[in-house]
Amino acid sequence: MAHRDVDTIIKDEILIEKLKKRGFNKCSDVLSSPNAVHLANYIDCSLSTADEIIKKISEKCRPPVVKVLDLLKTENDYLSTSLEKVDHLIKGLKIGSLTEISGPAGCGKTQFCMTISVAVAKADPDCSVYYIDTEGAVNCYRLLEIAENRTNENSELAKKILSHIIIVKESSVESLQERIDHLEEEIIERNVRLLIIDSVASPIRKEDDTRYGILMKLASTLKSIAESLRIAVSGAH
Known part of the structure; x- marks a missing residue:
């Protein structure tokens, strides 16, 4: 922080x-x-x-005060993706850690990110999901379809779920870094449980000479946020 x-x-x-x-x-x-x-x-x-x-x-x-017993209890805490096979393989999205979502273009990474954002927002109505879209790939109508599918076509409940998903768009490395650097207070205020960056790689592709350094800095900041605020962070590549 x-x-x-x-x-x-x-x-x-x-x-x-x-x-x-x-x-x-x-x-x-x-x-x-x-x-x-x-x-x-x-x-x-x-x-x-x-x-x-x-x-x-x-x-x-200062990071929130956490008792050792509470840390032990949350050491193995995961957020369910709502996808049975994925949860079986990786247990879900680990709290206090980064989960990398990688694959070739067009394989469904954004679809996966939208699905887990709906799953987390639906599982806990008191929490929020913070979704940073760097490619302009997030489709709000598709998000609504996913939410309706998870609520037996209950449009009102689906819209309530979506009200807990915050979407911001950042297209450059500078704006993405600026957003992440100032994110902690908003995470606390909005009770964010899951932070998604879709995608981390997109704005960095243009930075040929400094790409590795930028990526390492972003990863370090995101890891610090995940650990200190006890949230799950997922980044698509």
């Missing part, structure tokens, strides 16, 4: 300017400061202001 930009938490424009001018762009930069006195001297603010900055960022960035 500490890789968030400071301006997602600190809203005072003057403080944001002071922080960024001194290289405190990310929350991790502020948290790496030895103490409030050091930060106050470095960005030229009062000690109480520096203390408040550190306090606010610490509260927002």
Whole structure:
């Protein structure tokens, strides 16, 4: 969570300017400061202001407190895909982990992503699914068909399920990274249980020289989100 930009938490424009001018762009930069006195001297603010900055960022960035017993109980937690054979093979989508969905073009990866998003949203009406579409391949009418099929053609129930699936479109590497970097607060607020990126590879294909580095950075961020927020993350390739 500490890789968030400071301006997602600190809203005072003057403080944001002071922080960024001194290289405190990310929350991790502020948290790496030895103490409030050091930060106050470095960005030229009062000690109480520096203390408040550190306090606010610490509260927002710290992972939720989890007891060891609860961790043991959730170690083998999975979200069902609703596909019996898939669940039998891999148990489902592992909480706190990344599940890679790969295959050649046209093999049905987006169809699979839409199916599991409906399954998870239907299984827990209090949770949400966050679907990042990078190819413009998600068809809302097809999503409705899948939901209706899972509810015995109950259109009202199907629409209720779809109201828990958030779809956002990002077509470039920069916008995708920006979206993921600022996602944690929204995941918590919306009680997201499953994050889908369909597809991870699409916007990266254009970045020939830096493709591997970008992919590793995205994977690292997604893994951190999955582990710290205890959600399942699935990425199609």
